[in-house]
Amino acid sequence: MPELPEAEAIRLPVIRFFSDGIVESIKRGNNKKIWIGENEYRLEELFLFTVRRTGKVLIFDWRITKEKPAVLLISRLGMSGTWLIQHLRDPLPDHCHLVISFKDSAHRLVYRDPRRFGRLEWAFEEECSVILASQGPDILKIPADDWYREARRSSRTIRSLLLDQKISSGIGNIYASEILFAAGLSPFRTGKSLSKRESYRILDAARQILESAIRSGGSTIHSFQTSLGENGRYQDRHTVYGRAGKPCLQCSTPIQSVREASRTLFYCPVCQKRQLRRKEKTLREALTAVQ
Numbered sequence: 001m002p003e004l005p006e007a008e009a010i011r012l013p014v015i016r017f018f019s020d021g022i023v024e025s026i027k028r029g030n031n032k033k034i035w036i037g038e039n040e041y042r043l044e045e046l047f048l049f050t051v052r053r054t055g056k057v058l059i060f061d062w063r064i065t066k067e068k069p070a071v072l073l074i075s076r077l078g079m080s081g082t083w084l085i086q087h088l089r090d091p092l093p094d095h096c097h098l099v100i101s102f103k104d105s106a107h108r109l110v111y112r113d114p115r116r117f118g119r120l121e122w123a124f125e126e127e128c129s130v131i132l133a134s135q136g137p138d139i140l141k142i143p144a145d146d147w148y149r150e151a152r153r154s155s156r157t158i159r160s161l162l163l164d165q166k167i168s169s170g171i172g173n174i175y176a177s178e179i180l181f182a183a184g185l186s187p188f189r190t191g192k193s194l195s196k197r198e199s200y201r202i203l204d205a206a207r208q209i210l211e212s213a214i215r216s217g218g219s220t221i222h223s224f225q226t227s228l229g230e231n232g233r234y235q236d237r238h239t240v241y242g243r244a245g246k247p248c249l250q251c252s253t254p255i256q257s258v259r260e261a262s263r264t265l266f267y268c269p270v271c272q273k274r275q276l277r278r279k280e281k282t283l284r285e286a287l288t289a290v291q
């Protein structure tokens with residue numbers, strides 16, 4: 001499932017190839033499940049001003065002139081949705097739901113989604129914030145104190161807080177495991193047990209890991225490819241995700257995996273000890289010493 005770095009690995013080449021490109025034609029498939037709403041917009045003669053991203057959501061900004069916005073296309077990638085940049089001479093891939101051709105371009109832009117959990121939706125600029133209202137700020141932009149405040153209010157695990165797109169958006173299963181290992185915190189800790197310093201450590205780790213994953217074109221676990229049709233490279237740098245039973249890169253203890261809320265979580269039981277347990281142990285040792 002594409003997370004923030006994978007969405008970015010799709011977005012950046014699309015901007016490089018097609019920003020300022022004028023649409024020649026648009027062909028829409030008939031799968032109704034992919035589309036939210038009944039509206040149809042003619043993109044012909046409009047140009048792609050830019051593609052924005054918030055969390056895992058891509059927003060294509062189509063305009064009449066630079067100052068005159070026309071319509072947005074909001075794209076949620078779901079489990080297997082992706083945008084591909086294709087040479088016109090290449091055959092269209094299977095499971096393709098939207099094809100956009102540009103004037104004077106040897107390439108077209110194709111939305112492909114084999115599992116069809118992705119969603120496409122037309123919207124005007126003023127509707128966009130309402131449509132995305134249930135989604136929290138992008139994890140790379142959320143002020144550290146806001147995230148800490150949300151976490152402190154919750155007795156859920158810090159892993160489920162990182163996955164909660166209403167608090168901050170962009171992180172999924174892969175990066176939640178990687179971030180908590182880098183922060184040296186047990187994924188079973190609760191939000192309300194976090195100190196301010198620990199919550200800053202989580203956000204710092206999130207920024208470093210996500211930025212590095214963006215530079216590597218994301219992670220390819222099953223089938224993810226960037227919009228250029230390339231595999232990501234960040235999977236080679238995973239420290240815990242997908243490494244159950246293999247030695248921890250820091251302490252050689254076997255990495256453990258457990259299922260939580262139908263998703264597998266990976267962690268090192270030594271490098272990510274529960275803080276509370278350690279405190280309790282210290283307390284117990286202190287008591288023994290007194291006796």
Ligand SMILES: [Zn+2]
Nearest residue numbers: 248251268271
């Ligand atoms: Zn370890």
